[in-house]
Amino acid sequence: MSYSVLIVEDEPVLARNMHTYLERHGIGCQLAASGEEGLELLEAERPDVVLLDHNLPGKTGLAVLRLMREREPNLPVVMATGHGSEQVAVDAMRAGAYDYLIKPVSLHQLKQVLDRAVQQQRQAQELRHLRAGSAVTLPEGQGIAALVGDSAPMQRLRGRLRQLVEADAQMTDGFAPAVLIGGETGTGKELVARALHFEGPRRNGPFVEINCAGLPSQLVESELFGHERGAFTDARERRIGLVEAAHGGTLFLDEVGELELATQAKLLKLLEDHQVRRLGSVRARTVDVRVLVATNRSLETMVKEGRFRDDLYFRLGTLKVNLPPLRQRQGDVTQLALLFLARSARRYGKGPLVFSAEALQRMEAHNWPGNVRELANTVEQCAMLAGDPVIEADDLPLPVALEAGFAGVAPLNTDPLPTSLPDAERRLLLSALERNRWNVTQAARALGISRDTMRYRIDKFDLREGGPAV
The missing domain is CATH 3.40.50.300 (P-loop containing nucleotide triphosphate hydrolases)
Structure with a gap:
C-alpha cells in the first residue's frame, strides 16, 4: 500500500531511521523537528497519516495533535513518546489520536500501525461517499x-x-x-x-x-x-x-x-x-x-x-x-437542436421558438464537421437573431448546398485541372466563398479552418467578391 506520512520527531537519528525504513517500503516521508514545523508541513504536504512525538520543543505533542485535528478532522495521527504513562495515553486518545506507541518501538511494528491507520481511514472515506451518495444531487448537466x-x-x-x-x-x-x-x-x-x-x-x-x-x-x-x-x-x-x-x-x-x-x-x-x-x-x-x-x-x-x-x-x-461524431448519430440532431433552441430562447429572453420542418431536414442532412459544438453554436445564433417564432431553413447559418467531401464547396471537376498547388488552393477558397455568398465565417466552417486562417488566405490570393474567377 502506497501513502505518505509526516513524521514530527525532534530526535534526528530516530527520525532518519524511520524515514529510511519507510521509504524503503515505498512510503513517502516528510520530516519535521518541531510541532510548529509539523503544522506548516501539514498544510503544504497533505500527508495520509501523521506520526507525532509527545515530547517536542515548543508546542507539546498534545497541543499539536489538537490543532491537527481541528484542521484535518479525518486525518489519522499516531502519537509516540519515550516517557509513557497511562494518563498521557488517555489524554492522547481523548484528543483524537488514532493510536499510541511507546518508544522504543520496532520499525516493523511502526509500519504495521501506520498501514492500519491509512487503510481504515480510506475505508471510512469510502463509506462516507457511499452514505452520501443518495443525498448528493448531481450538478445540472454533469451526469x-x-x-x-x-x-x-x-x-x-x-x-x-x-x-x-x-x-x-x-x-x-x-x-x-x-x-x-x-x-x-x-x-x-x-x-x-x-x-x-x-x-x-x-x-x-x-x-x-x-x-x-x-x-x-x-x-x-x-x-x-x-x-x-x-x-x-x-x-x-x-x-x-x-x-x-x-x-x-x-x-x-x-x-x-x-x-x-x-x-x-x-x-x-x-x-x-x-x-x-x-x-x-x-x-x-x-x-x-x-x-x-x-x-x-x-x-x-x-x-x-x-x-x-x-x-x-x-x-x-x-x-x-x-465518442461518436454527430453525423453517425441518426435522429439525434433534431433532439439536440430542439434542446439547444429552448435553452437559447430562455437565455436571450425570447418567447417559445420552433424550427420549421424544412429547417430540421436541412440540419439532419448537414455533415456537422464541428459536431455537437457546431450545432449548439448554430442554434444559438438562430435564437439570438430570430425575429419570428418560427425559424425557417433560410435562417440557418449553414452552407446553401451540401456536396460530398467538403460541405458547401462546389465540385472542381467541371473546370480545367489546376496547374499548381497554389492554383488548386485558390480555386477551393473561391468556391467555398461563392457557395456561401461570400460569408467568410460560413466558408471557413465549410473548409474546416478558422476564420482568421480564411481571412489570411483571402488576402494572400487577393480574393474579392465579383473579381475574376481564375
Whole structure:
C-alpha cells in the first residue's frame, strides 16, 4: 500500500531511521523537528497519516495533535513518546489520536500501525461517499443523463460509462486506472469526463480540468506538478500543482497529445506510482487522483512518429471511451437542436421558438464537421437573431448546398485541372466563398479552418467578391 506520512520527531537519528525504513517500503516521508514545523508541513504536504512525538520543543505533542485535528478532522495521527504513562495515553486518545506507541518501538511494528491507520481511514472515506451518495444531487448537466441522444451509438456510450462507474465504485485500493476519452472536436469529451466524476465515488472531491493546448509548453509542467520557491526565475513562492489540487478527486487533461515528451514522462510516473514531485523539489508526494485524458488526435500515429511515448499510450489505453461524431448519430440532431433552441430562447429572453420542418431536414442532412459544438453554436445564433417564432431553413447559418467531401464547396471537376498547388488552393477558397455568398465565417466552417486562417488566405490570393474567377 502506497501513502505518505509526516513524521514530527525532534530526535534526528530516530527520525532518519524511520524515514529510511519507510521509504524503503515505498512510503513517502516528510520530516519535521518541531510541532510548529509539523503544522506548516501539514498544510503544504497533505500527508495520509501523521506520526507525532509527545515530547517536542515548543508546542507539546498534545497541543499539536489538537490543532491537527481541528484542521484535518479525518486525518489519522499516531502519537509516540519515550516517557509513557497511562494518563498521557488517555489524554492522547481523548484528543483524537488514532493510536499510541511507546518508544522504543520496532520499525516493523511502526509500519504495521501506520498501514492500519491509512487503510481504515480510506475505508471510512469510502463509506462516507457511499452514505452520501443518495443525498448528493448531481450538478445540472454533469451526469450521464446530460449525454442527450437516443441513437444506437449514444446508447452504447452511456452503457459503457455506467460500467466504468460501477467498476470504480467497487475498487478497494482507491487508485482508479486512467481513462482515455477519444473523439472528434466538439463531440462532448468534457461532458463524458464530468459524467465519470460526478456519477462516481469521487463526486464529493474536486474536479480539476486543464487544457494542455491552452498553456505555453514551458508552463504546463509547473501548472500540473507545482514548484518550489526558487525552482526557476519567476518562482517567488511555493505553488501546489493541479495534480495535488485534485487529491481525492479527478484530474481531467484535455488535448493530452499536446504535452511535450518530458511532461509525458512525469505523467507516466504519476499513473504508475501515484506520486508527484514539484519542480525544484527532491521529494515525491503520494496523491490519490483519478486521471482522465482526452484527445481528438490519433495517439497511435503520434507514437509511430515519435511524438508520444509508447509506454504512456499503452498505460492510457487500459480503458478507452470513444465518442461518436454527430453525423453517425441518426435522429439525434433534431433532439439536440430542439434542446439547444429552448435553452437559447430562455437565455436571450425570447418567447417559445420552433424550427420549421424544412429547417430540421436541412440540419439532419448537414455533415456537422464541428459536431455537437457546431450545432449548439448554430442554434444559438438562430435564437439570438430570430425575429419570428418560427425559424425557417433560410435562417440557418449553414452552407446553401451540401456536396460530398467538403460541405458547401462546389465540385472542381467541371473546370480545367489546376496547374499548381497554389492554383488548386485558390480555386477551393473561391468556391467555398461563392457557395456561401461570400460569408467568410460560413466558408471557413465549410473548409474546416478558422476564420482568421480564411481571412489570411483571402488576402494572400487577393480574393474579392465579383473579381475574376481564375
